[in-house]
Amino acid sequence: MKLKDLKNWLDTLSDEELEKELLYNSMDYGISGKITEINRNDDNLYYVGDEPVVMHTRKELKQLGFTDNQIANFDVEIPKGCYYVELSNEYSILERFVS
Known part of the structure; x- marks a missing residue:
């Protein structure tokens, strides 16, 4: 969905x-909650496989010690x-695993 479609x-x-x-609902993770903010990123955002997901x-x-070649191999998850x-609902996630 494009922002103009949302606006319309x-x-x-x-x-x-x-x-x-x-609100949001993630059927894949069994969580839901309020959307508290919408972010705009000024740089490409990468995910490198760490847990929790950051x-x-x-x-x-670069500050974490990755080289330019390593970074070039990562997928840009959210473009600049x-x-x-x-989506963050830590309580719901913890509750699922405690039950």
Whole structure:
């Protein structure tokens, strides 16, 4: 979905609908919760396989000791200038594994 598609859809909602919380649901992980912010990144963000999952900028990867060749082999997960939502509901995740 492009941002303009989201805007067009939001423009069709009543003021009452616009006052409702924006929620997410991840069926893959069995978590849901409120979206508390939408982020815009100023650099490409990379994931290098660490746990917990953390996204890194090129500068951060260099500080962690990665070489330019290593960084070139990582996939850009979120390209520079994009908007994204972080899904984080640690309580729900922990609750699933304790049950």
